[in-house]
Amino acid sequence: GSQHFSELFCILSSEERHQLRSVSVDLNHDASLLIDIPDALCERDKVKFTVHTKTTLSSFQKPEFSVPRQHEDFIWLHDTLVETEDYAGLIIPPAPPKPDFESPREKMHKLGEGEATMTKDEYTKMKQELEAEYLAVFKKTVQVHEVFLQRLSSHPILSKDRNFQIFLEYDQDLTVRRKNAKEMFGGFFKNMVKTADEVLISGIKEVDDFFEQEKTFLLDYYSKIKDSTAKAEKMTRAHKNIADDYIHVSATLNTISADDSTKVEGRVASDQELKLTELLRYYMRDIQAAKDLLYRRARALADYENSNKALDKARLKSKDIPQAEEHQQHCLQKFDKLSESGKKELTSFKGRRVVAFRKNLIEMAELEIKHAKVSSTIQPPAAKGWVCSV
Amino acid sequence: MADTARDPPPESTDFQELEDGEDLFPEPAATQESGPASLPAEDISTNSNGPKQDSLFDDDPEDLFAEATEEVSLDSPERDVLLSDGPSPAITPITPPTSVITPRIGLAHDDMFTHSSFDEIEEEEGGDSFDIHIAVSDPEKVGDGMNAYMAYKVTTKTSLSLFKTDEFSVKRRFSDFLGLHSKLASKYLHIGYIVPPAPEKSIVGMTKVKVGKEDQSSNEFVEKRRSALERYLMRTVKHPILLKDPDVLQFLESSELPRAVSTQALSSAGLLRMVNKAADAVNKMTIKMNESDAWFEEKQQHFENLDVQLRKLHASVESLVCHRKELSVNTAQFAKSAAMLGNSEDHTALSRALSQLAEVEEKIDQLHQDQANADFYLFSELLGDYVRLITAVKGVFDHRMKTWQKWQDSQLLLQKKREAEAKLQFTNKPDKLQQAKDEIKELEGKVQQGERDFEQISKTIRKEVSRFEKERVKDFKTIIIKYLESLVQTQQQLIKYWEAFLPEAKAIS
Numbered sequence: 001g002s003q004h005f006s007e008l009f010c011i012l013s014s015e016e017r018h019q020l021r022s023v024s025v026d027l028n029h030d031a032s033l034l035i036d037i038p039d040a041l042c043e044r045d046k047v048k049f050t051v052h053t054k055t056t057l058s059s060f061q062k063p064e065f066s067v068p069r070q071h072e073d074f075i076w077l078h079d080t081l082v083e084t085e086d087y088a089g090l091i092i093p094p095a096p097p098k099p100d101f102e103s104p105r106e107k108m109h110k111l112g113e114g115e116a117t118m119t120k121d122e123y124t125k126m127k128q129e130l131e132a133e134y135l136a137v138f139k140k141t142v143q144v145h146e147v148f149l150q151r152l153s154s155h156p157i158l159s160k161d162r163n164f165q166i167f168l169e170y171d172q173d174l175t176v177r178r179k180n181a182k183e184m185f186g187g188f189f190k191n192m193v194k195t196a197d198e199v200l201i202s203g204i205k206e207v208d209d210f211f212e213q214e215k216t217f218l219l220d221y222y223s224k225i226k227d228s229t230a231k232a233e234k235m236t237r238a239h240k241n242i243a244d245d246y247i248h249v250s251a252t253l254n255t256i257s258a259d260d261s262t263k264v265e266g267r268v269a270s271d272q273e274l275k276l277t278e279l280l281r282y283y284m285r286d287i288q289a290a291k292d293l294l295y296r297r298a299r300a301l302a303d304y305e306n307s308n309k310a311l312d313k314a315r316l317k318s319k320d321i322p323q324a325e326e327h328q329q330h331c332l333q334k335f336d337k338l339s340e341s342g343k344k345e346l347t348s349f350k351g352r353r354v355v356a357f358r359k360n361l362i363e364m365a366e367l368e369i370k371h372a373k374v375s376s377t378i379q380p381p382a383a384k385g386w387v388c389s390v
Numbered sequence: 391m392a393d394t395a396r397d398p399p400p401e402s403t404d405f406q407e408l409e410d411g412e413d414l415f416p417e418p419a420a421t422q423e424s425g426p427a428s429l430p431a432e433d434i435s436t437n438s439n440g441p442k443q444d445s446l447f448d449d450d451p452e453d454l455f456a457e458a459t460e461e462v463s464l465d466s467p468e469r470d471v472l473l474s475d476g477p478s479p480a481i482t483p484i485t486p487p488t489s490v491i492t493p494r495i496g497l498a499h500d501d502m503f504t505h506s507s508f509d510e511i512e513e514e515e516g517g518d519s520f521d522i523h524i525a526v527s528d529p530e531k532v533g534d535g536m537n538a539y540m541a542y543k544v545t546t547k548t549s550l551s552l553f554k555t556d557e558f559s560v561k562r563r564f565s566d567f568l569g570l571h572s573k574l575a576s577k578y579l580h581i582g583y584i585v586p587p588a589p590e591k592s593i594v595g596m597t598k599v600k601v602g603k604e605d606q607s608s609n610e611f612v613e614k615r616r617s618a619l620e621r622y623l624m625r626t627v628k629h630p631i632l633l634k635d636p637d638v639l640q641f642l643e644s645s646e647l648p649r650a651v652s653t654q655a656l657s658s659a660g661l662l663r664m665v666n667k668a669a670d671a672v673n674k675m676t677i678k679m680n681e682s683d684a685w686f687e688e689k690q691q692h693f694e695n696l697d698v699q700l701r702k703l704h705a706s707v708e709s710l711v712c713h714r715k716e717l718s719v720n721t722a723q724f725a726k727s728a729a730m731l732g733n734s735e736d737h738t739a740l741s742r743a744l745s746q747l748a749e750v751e752e753k754i755d756q757l758h759q760d761q762a763n764a765d766f767y768l769f770s771e772l773l774g775d776y777v778r779l780i781t782a783v784k785g786v787f788d789h790r791m792k793t794w795q796k797w798q799d800s801q802l803l804l805q806k807k808r809e810a811e812a813k814l815q816f817t818n819k820p821d822k823l824q825q826a827k828d829e830i831k832e833l834e835g836k837v838q839q840g841e842r843d844f845e846q847i848s849k850t851i852r853k854e855v856s857r858f859e860k861e862r863v864k865d866f867k868t869i870i871i872k873y874l875e876s877l878v879q880t881q882q883q884l885i886k887y888w889e890a891f892l893p894e895a896k897a898i899s
Contacts, residue, residue: 217736224731231724238717245710252703256696257866354737358898361743365892372884375877 032056033153035168037146042138047071047099049145053168059160060169067171071098074145076178077167081158088296088334089341090158091349093151094285096144104134122251129247133240140278147282207301208339214346215294222287229280236277275367279360283353290349297338304331522548522627524642526620529612531599532563538600539563540612542619546642552634558643564589564596566647567619573637574626579782580789581843582850584858585632586625587778589618617767621775628861683848689855690787697780704773711765718758725751739898746894750887757880764876772869776862783858790847797840804833 032055039050052066078095081087107130115123149168152158167174206212307328314324528543545559571588578585595611623642627633641647725748732744811826 217734221731221734224727224734228724228727228731231720231727234720235717235724238713238720241713242710242717245706245713248706249703249710252699252706253870256699256703257863350737354740354898357740357743358895361747361895361898362892365888365895368888369885369892372881372888375881 030154033159035146035149035153037142037149040138040142047138047141049142051149051168059165065169065171067168069167069174071096071141071145072178073167073174074148076174077163078148080163081152081161082292084161087158087161088300089293089338089345090155091286091289091293091345092158093148093155094282094289096141096148097285099137099141101134101137104130104137107133118248119251119255121254122248125247125251126244129244136274144282210343211294211297211339218287218291218294222284222291225280225284225287229277229284232277232280236274275360275364279357279364283356286349286353290346293342293345297335297342300331300335300338304328304335307331522546522550522633524620524623524627526616526623529616536597536600539565540596540599540615542616544623544642552639554643560642560645560647562641562647564591564615564619565649566641567622569647569649570626570637570641571622574632574635577635577637578632579785580793582786582789582847582854583629583631584779584782584786584854586622586629587782589615589622614771617771618775621771625775625779629857685852686787686790686848690784693780693783693787697777697784700773700777700780704770704777707765707770707773711762711770714758714762714765718755718762721751721755721758725749725755737898743894743898746891750891753887754884757883761876761880764873768869768873768876772865776865779858783855786851786854790844790851793840793844793847797837797844800833800836800840804830804837807833 034054036052037049038052041048041050047070049069049071050066051069052064053060054064056063074096078092081092111123111126111130118126152161152164158164166177170177206215307324307330311321311324311328314321523546525545525547526542527545530541532539532541541561541563543559544562545557546553547557549556568588568591571585574585592611592615595608595615598608599612626638627642632638728744728751729748732741732748735741735744807826807830811823811830814823814826817823
């Protein structure tokens with residue numbers, strides 16, 4: 001059913017709230033444009049985000065305002081930015097992934113089916129686990145959508161984008177605009193990027209050492225981080241299964257030893273790995289965005305080389321030389337612009353990545369230690385029995 | 391394909407050692423091979439035609455086990471070995487799998503039984519304080535191919551005067567254990583004693599070992615079996631009556647043991663089949679047992695519930711073991727992946743931190759493996775043992791039913807004979823009349839015996855159930871605490887690993 005995220009959010013301790021802040025570094029420090037998602041509504045599987053903006057910029061009509069947005073609106077914004085020629089030399093922040101409630105939904109289904117075979121205690125605990133998982137998915141999706149907007153607002157060029165402003169400000173439904181955009185581009189550009197890239201990258205003779213190194217590094221790093229992300233996800237899933245097993249085990253054990261004084265309560269914390277998985281997944285997508293930049297530049301280089309060939313041909317045939325010259329100049333300018341901007345972007349990206357990894361690895365290690373410390377005590381029997389959280 | 395040879399019946403001279411002068415061996419068992427009422431030996435083993443409910447002279451306890459008889463499997467090639475006359479087979483010691491046995495778990499094994507043995511054991515009336523410890527160790531493969539078998543060293547340490555020395559060992563093979571159980575079951579089950587079931591046979595597991603594959607899974611199988619055999623013996627000797635049984639003493643002490651040819655041990659599946667068949671038989675009884683004693687009804691229900699719960703718990707713990715092994719595999723894979731990522735990373739400090747992360751995860755993988763072993767050996771196997779034990783308990787209750795039925799049947803028959811005799815009074819058939827009178831006298835004896843048997847088994851079961859429940863609660867408590875301690879140890883180790891990693895993460899600049 002519907003649940004206001006803000007209600008659920010209140011249940012968490014402030015520490016947990018902080019923990020689930022962005023895997024990206026804290027971006028919301030430029031006071032001229034502050035964006036956050038303070039509230040979200042979950043109806044079935046559709047999430048409605050409340051995007052809240054506080055700004056000192058005159059380009060906006062009001063200094064503070066909120067609008068409701070859906071996931072599809074974010075995708076529209078991302079795609080328009082990708083399609084914009086002027087931004088070809090920038091790393092466009094990766095689009096937030098679609099809210100995925102598949103896992104808790106499946107669990108809920110299983111819980112419903114297995115209700116008859118469980119004790120009341122077991123069922124309650126499983127339901128709690130399920131609610132926690134649902135909440136975790138919910139929080140994650142709010143967070144990635146928030147980070148996406150904050151990346152844009154902290155970027156000197158992208159923050160000034162007209163469509164970004166519309167996204168933040170337009171108090172009507174964006175659905176109509178989205179439809180139009182789809183008709184215009186039809187996702188054509190994106191498809192082209194995917195299929196031709198590898199061929200292009202390998203075929204182009206790189207003129208710049210910096211980009212040569214970046215290309216090698218990013219391609220390799222991407223495949224490694226993709227693998228690590230997948231393996232981390234498997235770890236998290238296995239840990240969750242163990243947590244579920246402990247619920248069944250402790251419930252049945254307590255039923256058996258109801259008259260004895262041994263009572264066991266097992267709770268397994270399984271969210272330490274979540275942090276690691278989220279970090280890896282986010283940067284996997286970010287590196288894909290960086291790769292996209294390289295591809296665009298490679299394409300610009302290819303265009304430039306083709307324009308050179310065309311110019312030579314024109315000169316040979318003494319036909320349409322001025323157009324060919326103009327086209328060649330245009331291609332060169334575009335390529336130079338992409339190279340210059342690309343270099344800046346990739347350098348700052350590297351710095352950002354290192355800082356983010358540091359922050360998240362530290363937080364993860366601290367979480368692990370905290371959980372292990374809590375779990376490593378068997379409390380002696382108080383009124384009735386022993387309690388140990390595992 | 392049943393064996394026709396049989397184990398020799400127990401000698402009556404050994405009964406003198408039993409306390410309270412209890413006659414544990416009513417006529418049927420002692421007169422198996424003599425007396426007109428008993429069935430000839432050959433018929434018993436080949437009896438696979440279902441229970442002989444109509445046969446009222448069904449004295450032979452072996453008959454009850456006929457349905458539960460396992461086909462002689464690859465696991466017991468004793469007959470072949472008996473026939474062959476080759477040189478003594480090669481002995482291959484098996485190295486215990488290092489990942490399966492860690493010092494921590496090994497300790498848990500020993501402690502599991504010594505602690506519970508020494509604490510608060512009821513003193514036997516006038517007996518020694520319970521002080522005996524049995525270890526099963528050093529599995530060695532004897533022979534080759536399908537005739538090979540595993541020999542185990544059984545070491546007994548004790549101060550009980552029952553034994554000749556303080557410490558002694560013998561070599562035993564799996565079929566010896568089955569043979570011991572078979573003997574004990576045939577002697578004690580039908581009079582109400584809860585005889586601990588022997589470990590399960592496993593054709594698949596054993597075949598792998600025979601074939602000579604010394605890989606992880608066959609090592610794990612051997613270790614699992616070794617551990618199960620040890621628990622089996624400890625449970626058996628913890629039983630004050632069974633401890634003093636001559637077969638048990640012979641098993642522990644004799645250097646040479648007559649080969650158990652018919653290892654038709656009751657598998658738990660077989661026992662369950664038998665129990666179910668008995669239950670069906672009870673339902674078909676013409677006279678329903680008037681359960682005047684509510685205690686029995688209550689206890690039976692209690693064990694039914696316990697059975698359901700234990701099976702459920704066992705399934706959950708098996709799932710836990712499985713998932714924990716999965717987690718271990720996934721952690722190892724992640725460690726490798728993180729190491730590769732670290733190599734790929736061009737920022738020096740971050741690269742180093744990622745490599746450290748990979749190392750931490752590798753260590754954690756080992757922790758998971760150890761924990762999975764604890765899950766299994768401490769927890770899962772205990773539950774498996776108790777699921778089988780409960781089946782034995784249920785069997786004992788059913789024996790009581792059967793004993794009652796037998797008594798009732800005798801009474802009915804006596805009544806009929808009396809009626810027949812009364813009719814014969816009016817005929818002129820002195821021979822037939824005398825015969826009837828003789829039969830009546832015999833039947834009166836039987837009825838009295840039947841009643842005595844029933845009272846006796848009821849009394850025994852009460853004692854046994856009380857003892858069993860005490861042991862169960864103690865066992866569970868001990869094991870659970872041990873298990874929780876293993877979990878705590880794991881967590882503490884985790885703290886160490888992550889605390890070592892933290893400065894590495896902070897060193898990234």
